[in-house]
Amino acid sequence: MKKVLLFSCLMVAVTSVQAAPISLEYQGFYQRLKQVNKGNYPLIEIAFSVPNKALCRVKSGVLTTEKESFPLTITEQQRIFLPYDAKLKSDRALIKLDIDGPSDKCSIAMQVRAKNTQQEYSQKQVLEIQAEMNRMLSDMQGFPMRYFSNDIAGVNFEFATDSKISVVIDGKEQIVTDKLRLSSEQINSLSSIEFNTKPLVVSPWTNG
Incomplete structure (x- = not known):
């Protein structure tokens, strides 16, 4: 557990x-x-x-x-x-x-986490963040990071608790609450992403 x-x-x-x-x-x-x-x-x-x-x-x-x-x-x-x-x-x-x-x-x-966040990202920018996260977690192998031996599953865009955020991915809008989670496959297929407010945190999405 x-x-x-x-x-x-x-x-x-x-x-x-x-x-x-x-x-x-x-x-x-x-x-x-x-x-x-x-x-x-x-x-x-x-x-x-x-x-x-x-x-x-x-x-x-x-x-x-x-x-x-x-x-x-x-x-x-x-x-x-x-x-x-x-x-x-x-x-x-x-x-x-x-x-x-x-x-x-x-x-x-x-x-x-990402040092800075922004309202708009290109695919290239998200891929660069994801690549650095993978490299850092690999470099930090050992306690207490011993579990992170595989690449991350994607990237989280985190917002204030109970907030409703407008997200536009390649021209298609959706509403998310608190967090948008993009898998590596989704990142590889998108061109751009835009929020109506900047994320508070951009962090790795990992899975077990």
Whole structure:
């Protein structure tokens, strides 16, 4: 069941927390950021976040060493922006999050996603995003990404919860709720795609 869950949402638990406030070693995050920065990925990135906002709300966060402390940027969607800094790793930096809610409902998740989103895409643009996602996931083999040995099934375009989005694919309109999922076969056969609003996230679609 765990394997199916990981494939269905590509939200990989990095660690679970047992008590509030949360304190996590920066080193583990640095290793993932290093893998990404060593590759050539102009279109995609990895994002760290605290999911399950209804039960685990992040109030604030800091990155600390023995001598310094830096505030973290955390979005309304609870994405946590972390710097890629070898000195912070060598200084044994800690990520400290102040939360509301039961600590056993909190976890840190990692997601592969496009760096930017737009309202219109050509087939070439979607194929390039998909190709980079496949390459990044291949480069990140090993725990906790050990399941992602095959190419992704396609690409997800994700929108705000309960939203209704107009999508035009090669001149044909359809309405989707929350998410449009395009398989690799569909991407290979389309010419262009247009939304009435930009997706919040463009992510891999994986299957088990």
